[in-house]
Each structure stands twice: as structure tokens, then as C-alpha cells.
Amino acid sequence: MPSGPDPRVARLLEAMRAVGSGLELHSTLDRICTTAVSLTDARYAAIGVVAEDRDGLVDFVYHGVDEATARRIGRLPDGHRGLLGALVHHPGPVLLADLGSDPRSCGFPPHHPAMHSFLGVPIRVQGEIFGNLYLTEKRGGEPFHADDLGMVRLLATEAGIAIGNARLYEAATQRERWIDGSVAVTTALLSGQDADDALQVVAEQARRLSGSAAGFVLLPADEGGLEVVAVAASEAASSALGLVVPPDSRIVAELLDGRAVFVEDAATDGRMVTHLACAYGPTMLLPLQSDGRVLGALVLPRARGERPFTETERTLAIQFASQAALALMMAEAQRDRERLAVFEDRDRIARDLHDLVIQRLFTTGMMLESAQRGPVVPEVRDGVGRAVDELDVTIQEIRTAIFALQQGPAEAPVGLRTRVLREINTAAVPLGFRPGHRFIGPVDALVGELTGKNLIAALRETLSNAFRHAGASRIDVVVDSTVRLPDGRAGVRLTVADDGVGIREGGRRSGLRNLGLRAESLGGASWYGPGIGADGGGTTVVWEAPY
Numbered sequence: 001m002p003s004g005p006d007p008r009v010a011r012l013l014e015a016m017r018a019v020g021s022g023l024e025l026h027s028t029l030d031r032i033c034t035t036a037v038s039l040t041d042a043r044y045a046a047i048g049v050v051a052e053d054r055d056g057l058v059d060f061v062y063h064g065v066d067e068a069t070a071r072r073i074g075r076l077p078d079g080h081r082g083l084l085g086a087l088v089h090h091p092g093p094v095l096l097a098d099l100g101s102d103p104r105s106c107g108f109p110p111h112h113p114a115m116h117s118f119l120g121v122p123i124r125v126q127g128e129i130f131g132n133l134y135l136t137e138k139r140g141g142e143p144f145h146a147d148d149l150g151m152v153r154l155l156a157t158e159a160g161i162a163i164g165n166a167r168l169y170e171a172a173t174q175r176e177r178w179i180d181g182s183v184a185v186t187t188a189l190l191s192g193q194d195a196d197d198a199l200q201v202v203a204e205q206a207r208r209l210s211g212s213a214a215g216f217v218l219l220p221a222d223e224g225g226l227e228v229v230a231v232a233a234s235e236a237a238s239s240a241l242g243l244v245v246p247p248d249s250r251i252v253a254e255l256l257d258g259r260a261v262f263v264e265d266a267a268t269d270g271r272m273v274t275h276l277a278c279a280y281g282p283t284m285l286l287p288l289q290s291d292g293r294v295l296g297a298l299v300l301p302r303a304r305g306e307r308p309f310t311e312t313e314r315t316l317a318i319q320f321a322s323q324a325a326l327a328l329m330m331a332e333a334q335r336d337r338e339r340l341a342v343f344e345d346r347d348r349i350a351r352d353l354h355d356l357v358i359q360r361l362f363t364t365g366m367m368l369e370s371a372q373r374g375p376v377v378p379e380v381r382d383g384v385g386r387a388v389d390e391l392d393v394t395i396q397e398i399r400t401a402i403f404a405l406q407q408g409p410a411e412a413p414v415g416l417r418t419r420v421l422r423e424i425n426t427a428a429v430p431l432g433f434r435p436g437h438r439f440i441g442p443v444d445a446l447v448g449e450l451t452g453k454n455l456i457a458a459l460r461e462t463l464s465n466a467f468r469h470a471g472a473s474r475i476d477v478v479v480d481s482t483v484r485l486p487d488g489r490a491g492v493r494l495t496v497a498d499d500g501v502g503i504r505e506g507g508r509r510s511g512l513r514n515l516g517l518r519a520e521s522l523g524g525a526s527w528y529g530p531g532i533g534a535d536g537g538g539t540t541v542v543w544e545a546p547y
Helices: 007-019 025-040 067-073 082-089 146-190 195-210 250-256 275-279 311-372 378-406 416-431 449-470 510-521
Strands: 042-050 057-063 094-096 118-125 128-138 215-220 226-232 261-263 280-290 293-303 436-440 475-484 490-498 525-530 539-546
Touching (some): 025 042, 025 128, 025 146, 042 082, 146 195, 195 293, 275 280, 280 311, 293 311, 416 475
Parallel strands (some): 436 475
Antiparallel strands (some): 094 118, 215 226, 215 293, 475 490
């Protein structure tokens, strides 16, 4: 009488169908473990994913150990020693009745569940070793037998096909995400956003796409080296804004030479010279270069203990950095064209002021002086005299404005007062009026270069916001170098007040956040409040920092 179908064959077919039912890689590895346990009546299963250089494991997916036990055990196996390490370097089927009796075994860490019987087989993807499938502790206390090994080897073959498909799907999805991120960066850089906002987009997109703990954009610093100008990370890492990596750093030299640098553990690598490195592990440091020109660097670190970046991730990140650099160059060219148009417009305004307005004011003053010499009552004569004096002052102010409009960027003096006036005069063109200004205290003598540079950046940001968002008809700028900060230190305070529409609910506040980060990096602060319009309309932005 013919026997019925072998139930093990039916279970194997069902297991092979279950293994190939999805495309997400980590879920596929979980299903392989679950299916292998069901197929062999094992208590525990795991897959160790072998590193690309065959030096240990980069991932370890397990089944049967609850999360509380896993936390007590602590660190996952790394494949550098013991039986798992031996299988990394010499992959092949292993069948053991007692793990402890094998000379390759190195025991278990504290809190690890007891394991005796063991079955291990390699998983190959397109002929290359992907990892190993491990099964331990067959239920009932029995050892695994040859039939178990045969079924698991068939399952491993099907698992290799499923993993290959999942890897292809993951690679395609990953490339699509990086392409979308590059498009977002290009759009941000070319849409006329502030440069700081656009660089922030670069840092945020790169951090998200690479699965990093942080993203830093660095540009060449005035004093040499590279300065952190955008940070996408936790609040603690945000303090890095304004940090300068010195020019004598070996990594800075390599980046400025256009070479990418990959660090396995930033906390222990002697080339990492800043205090930030101690918080991070695997790190990519990529030059922002296009057409042979290096504009800066993009740094993407993962937390300590996280897996290293794969070759695919490194390649995609390098391509992203090159695309971001190209977009930066295009945005720079666009800003140069806009700046040229502004300078041409300023030249035209200066000529009109000189040729038309001053001449008319001068003629009007001559007419008033002639009227003053005629037979008029003393009160009228005094009033006409005051009007002539006011006209003289007005002519002098217009001549000062003409001189400022005609100054080229290379002629700018280094004094903070002059740099503030230059920003105000530059903003006057798009605003359609010149913001008022007032200086309190010896600004040039007290304020240092670093604080002054950040104050100018803060002024530029606030004036730009007033032009683009506020719809203001009046702006007052005050620079006060006589203030005392809350901690008692002497400092400088920038106040920019307008009578515009104020800050809308739900509106973007990245510019205000950048102001705060700049101030905090120097030990200061920034905040905003009601403006100088009717009933407190508009916005007042205050930025202060120690000298």
C-alpha cells in the first residue's frame, strides 16, 4: 500500500513559499529565522550577516530570545571569535550535538540562555557568502539530525534567492531616495532661499538619507581650515555651529584636496581633532566638489556601535555630495548675477541722485537764500534760514548715500560700524527705503572679529526676512556695545525692529533658529517680540553675544 506524502516535504515547500513572500530585507531575514525554527523544531535561530571585507559580522538577526533577555546579554556577536567567527572565515555546514564540546566554542556571555545542539549552514547570494543561518536547542532535548540539515540547506538556498531579491529592491529604493534628496537640495539652493537655509537642507537631507546621527556642512573659514555652517542633529550637536576645524588637520587637507575620508570609529581615530568626535562611530567625510573645485565638506557620523557604512551607501553619498556641490556652484552663479544687477541698479540710483536730486535741492536752496535777503519779517527770515540749513544737511546725507552706493565690495573697510552701514545700504535697494540706524558705545573698538562677523550675519538675516516676509515700511537698527549679559559679561546687542506684519503662526522659523544657534555658539542668546508698528505690530529681533 503506497504511503502518503511526507509531511516534512509539505512543511519545506510551505517554508520556502513563506521565505520569498516579501521584499524588505530585514523582514526577509526575520521570516527566514521564524521559518527555520518551525521547520526544525528549534528553540532559537539567528542569521549573522558577514561584512563585505569578511572581517566579522555587520548585522545579527535573532529569533527566540525575548527583548528583556537580549538587553541583559548586551552586545550582539561580532563574529571575531568562537564558533561564529570560525564560520565567517570557513563557511560550511556544521552539525553538533553539544556546542560546549566543540574546540572552536568560546562559551556564552552572562545571562545567555543555555544552548547545546547546534546546526549552521551558509547562505549564499549569487554565489557570494551573505551570512550564516544558525539553529540551536532542538525541542525535546534531541540533537539535530541529517534530515534537519538537508532541509535547512534547501531553505538556505531559497533564502539566498529571497535575500538577493530583497537586496535588489532595497538598492533601487535607496537610490530613488538619494535622487529625491538631491532634487530637494537643488530646488532649495536655486529657489532663492537664504544661503544658511539652503545649507541646512543639505545637512538634513544627507543625515536622513544616510541614516546618520547627524549631518554637518563645513565651508572654508577665513582664518583657514573648515567652519561648521549648518547642523542637522540633536540639540547637543547644534552647539557645533561656528566650530572651526584647524587647517593643520590631516583630514581637512584630504578633503580640500578632493578626497573622501571614511572613519570606522571617530571617537578613537587620531585624525579626528574636535571634541565632537567622541560621540560618534562610523563616519563619512565627503568633499563638496564639482568640476575640480572644492567648496567645502559634508560630514555624516553614526552613533558609536552602529554598523559601518556599506560600499553602496558610500557611493551614493559621494554622488549626493557632488550633486550638492554642483547646485551650490549654480546658486553662487545665480547670486552673482543678482548681485551684479543690484550694483548696476545702485550705480543708476547714485547717478540719478547726483545729477537730478542734488541739483534740484541746491537750486531750491539758492532760491530760498535769495528770498531771505528780501524785505521779509524776522520770523519768516529765521524760518527760511532753518530750511536752508536743513537742505544743506540733506544734501550732505545724500552725498554720503551716493558714496556708499558707489563703493565696490573690495573697498569695504574692516570696521564693524562700516560693515553695518554697508548691510543697511545694501538692504535699502530691495526695501525701497533706508532703514534707520543708531550706534551706542565704541562699537569698532570693543567688538571682536568673531562676534562682529556673526553680528553682521545676524543683521543680514533679519533685514532679508524683513524684506521677504514682513512688508515693512520702517526698520530701525540699533547696535549697542555697552550692554551687560545676564551672566555679567560685557557684550554687544543688535536690535532690528520693523512695523510689518509680524511672524505668522505656523510660518518657517529656520532663520530665527539659525540666529539663536549663532548667538548660543558664542555664549549669547537671541529672541523676538512685538515690533514698532501700531499696537506693537511688526517684529523686534534681538541678538546679543559677548565681545
